Amino acid sequence: MFNLGLYLVTIVIWGSTWIITKHQVSELSPLHSVFLRYLLAALLLQSLIKIFGSKTQYSPKTHLLFFLLGSSLFCWNYVLFYFAASTGLTTGLIALIFSTIISMNIANNALIFKEYPKLTTVIGAVIGLFGITLVFYEDLSDFKETNLLSSIVLCLIATYLASLGNMFSKILQRKNVTVVSANQWGMTYGALSLLITTLFFDQNIQIPVTISFLSGLFFLAIFGSIVGFWSYLTLLGRVGADKAAYAMIVFPIWSLMLSWIFEDFTWTPIKIIGVAIIISGNYFMISKHSFDLRIRLS
Structure with a gap:
């Protein structure tokens, strides 16, 4: 039940952040928006760590991992996503592209940890991605601006950076570093990297001192960053990268519902079929009766 709760928290929170992100970049540059988000999140996490007395001293090698975690998961990946959002790419399309992280996590997990996925995991991933593609097929066919390719490339690079961040988090958890401590240091290094970049330029x-911007900033920092990453990275350590990443396929559906409410999204038969296919992919991914045949890299 705890794992299910982690799935639900990750899906509901991260499915809600994309629309808020789009409003943030309409009032402040992507670089500055991400910096403020993770500076606030790092300060809040640091306060929690001091209150609850968690370990705060780590070796230089561990701090290098914190820096790599922050750079890949709490820094440049979000700058790229924010830039993509500022080009006019819809929140649904961004969520769709980010859902490819499941395939990237499976590949990186095999390459880095030599943990090869079950055949049914791969089948479930393929089915889920196909379902997501159907859900947003009409948006893809209608989006013909010349900046589409560059926006997609930005999102794919950002997604791969996030996948690498998942791997660094897994390494830190294996070193018995708590998710909260790793996230606090990672967000600190991420915010410092962005601050240095800002000062350099x-x-x-x-x-912007507006209610909409400040409330969105606090939501993204507290829920999108602290709570969302804690739930997802905890899930990552408990069930593995391949199954944890399936939340990345499901949460775009929640983004889709929010787009339906706030962005005039319209349901069509092909989108309903896509949702049904995603549910089928979920069965293949988490079925207890799945085949134990493994896929290995030659």
Whole structure:
């Protein structure tokens, strides 16, 4: 039941962040938006760690892993996603592209940890991705602006960075570093990297003092970053990268529902079929009666 709760928290929170992200970049640059988000999240996590007395001193090698975690999962991947959102790419399409992280996690898990997926895991991933593609097929066919390719490339690079961040998190958990501590240091290094970049380019940060921006910033920092990443990375350590990443296939459906409510999204027969296919992929991924045949890299 605990794993199910982690799945639900991850799906509901991360499925809600894309629309808020789009509003953030309409008021502040992507670089500054991500910096403020993770600076706030890091400060809040640091306060929690001091209150509950978690370990705060780690070796230089562990800090290198924190830096790699922050750079890949709490920094440049989000800058790229925010830039893609600022080009006009819809939240549904961004969520669709990010769902490819499940395939990237399966590949990286095999390459880095030599943990090869079951055949049914691969089948479930393929089915789920196909279902997501059907759900957003009409949006893909209608989006013909010249910046489409560059926006997709940005999202794919960002997704792969996030997948690498998942691997660094797994390494840290194997070193008995808590998810909260790893996230706090990772977010700190991520925010510092963005601050240095901002100072290097001599950019001034002008924070919009509006209710919509500040409330969105706090939601993204507290729920999207602290709670969302805690639930997902905890799930990653408990069930493995391949099955944890299936939440990345399901949460775009929640994004789709929010787009239906707030962005005039219209349901069509092909989208309903896509949702049904995603549910089928879920069965193949988590079925207790799945085949134990493994896929190995030659």
